[in-house]
């Protein structure tokens with residue numbers, strides 16, 4: 268038997284990877300590049316690092332495994348340390364943004380791809396590592412794609428230079444069974460190791476509850492709940508996995524399921540199997556990890572488990588026992604929207620290949636069923652064949668700054684697995700120029716190097732550094748921290764609770780002056796921090812205590828980075844006299860001046876970045892329905908549904924941005940293009 272088997276008391280299936288152990292270890296020994304592929308759940312993520320560790324690979328360095336998602340990095344590290352019988356954070360640890368759970372003993376380190384990119388900034392040779400494993404490469408996350416290019420260059424260069432140390436660094440790339448030929452071709456035609464998998468058939472059914480005309484509405488939440496309940500009352504035993512797009516939606520769906528499932532009368536129910544209750548479990552990225560762990564536990568006898576998840580359950584995490592998948596057909600995506608010229612979070616239809624991935628989750632342990640709430644017409648008309656890689660659809664600003672700091676000046680001819688369109692690169696260069704991170708010739712400025720040290724979006728970093736130079740970072744640090752954690756405000760799905768929570772949130776806004784969402788965040792942070800019992804304060808004000816705890820920790824970490832940077836002799840120092848409220852808004856202006864809009868007709872605003880897009884204030888803002896009293900506003904982010912909504916807003920004065928706005932038009936794209944080709 269396999270040493271790890273004993274833990275899997277509720278698992279009577281062998282992982283397909285077990286039988287490949289020796290061959291796999293040998294393949295890693297023999298190659299500096301290797302592609303490993305296998306169905307989701309075959310054991311790649313949890314087992315391969317253990318094999319390499321057990322066969323002595325850690326003698327000359329750590330094994331680093333990247334994940335596109337932080338939840339995956341954390342839960343997998345937990346699982347692996349448990350399988351090996353170690354305490355988490357000792358031999359096996361993880362590092363994600365703002366949360367480092369590793370020690371000097373750590374030899375197997377799971378981390379997000381963003382963390383590894385940051386580590387390369389500090390140590391371009393990755394001296395501490397013997398092997399880097401890039402996992403979930405098929406997801407094509409921006410950071411993983413950039414790492415692929417960087418590590419390919421690095422390893423090929425060191426092959427030539429014969430330096431013995433860097434020669435020993437190995438790169439293993441793991442992926443579900445998609446595009447492996449392309450990966451191998453990219454990595455000097457390296458071998459592809461396929462783990463033969465076993466999957467069961469999945470019956471796929473279109474439920475016809477939504478069609479092409481519903482592509483921009485959110486009716487799918489209701490329909491998904493309906494289908495999940497139908498599955499629960501009509502189908503034989505087996506757990507359900509529901510795919511939705513994000514936290515608030517998932518919480519709403521769980522509330523609805525909970526209400527309705529309570530009223531099922533099992534005595535009169537027609538099903539002749541022993542399903543008596545429904546255990547409803549949400550699963551999304553920003554969820555507390557001890558709750559996430561629950562989704563892996565088998566449900567009590569006679570109870571059916573229903574996991575309501577984001578796309579995270581499509582490939583990063585495998586939940587055993589799933590027999591039914593309910594697919595909403597939608598996903599939340601971060602895109603750079605060229606129509607409005609902004610980075611936007613959009614709820615969009617998934618691709619057909621993504622839908623197949625989701626359906627496959629029902630066939631892991633036995634044959635299963637997938638219920639697609641949409642129609643075949645929706646599938647044909649609204650769903651693209653493949654998901655476009657992130658590098659071709661999101662803002663490249665942060666990664667291009669990283670590349671520039673690493674000395675990659677020609678960011679157009681960087682070895683991308685799929686090249687982004689040139690206009691995306693130009694937008695990024697323009698943004699970096701606008702916030703003074705690069706100069707007119709495309710070289711990183713001192714400020715740019717300081718900015719690259721912060722694990723924050725460039726605009727927010729710029730605002731924070733402005734505050735620090737004015738000596739008022741105490742105002743901006745909490746705001747930056749609050750913007751870096753997800754959903755502070757609890758918005759319950761049940762109407763009677765909704766009223767109560769909204770009233771409390773309004774009260775917090777009024778205390779903060781009523782019309783500045785950033786000031787509301789600051790107020791929540793300070794009030795909670797000053798409270799004797801912060802957790803009780805949160806409960807009382809309908810604030811997520813967990814999110815607040817991470818905000819406190821993030822604030823401290825950002826402060827530490829700032830303290831270190833302030834010792835730099837070139838750290839800028841400026842002076843300004845003004846009220847706290849004005850200081851806050853002025854600092855925000857210096858980072859977010861590209862996100863400025865002016866009141867236009869009715870309740871709409873018009874952006875000032877040259878696109879002149881029409882935007883609306885999102886209902887979650889404290890300024891919602893106060894549009895008539897506003898003139899100029901600044902916003903943090905954009906959500907596109909049937910309209911373009913801006914969220915987290917404050918009113919500003921034109922004089923504050925008057926001198927900054929021309930910067931938006933100062934450089935012509937072709938000017939920077941020659942810079943990029945330099």
Ligand code: ADP
Nearest residue numbers: 307308309310311312313314346563585586587
């Ligand atoms: P792959 O990377 O090939 O998709 P994994 O190594 O993630 O496969 O998963 C292998 C098995 O380990 C799966 O059956 C999965 O359910 C199980 N597993 C992974 N993480 C946990 C966990 N935290 N608790 C329980 N089981 C887990």
Ligand code: MG
Nearest residue numbers: 311312582583
């Ligand atoms: Mg995996």
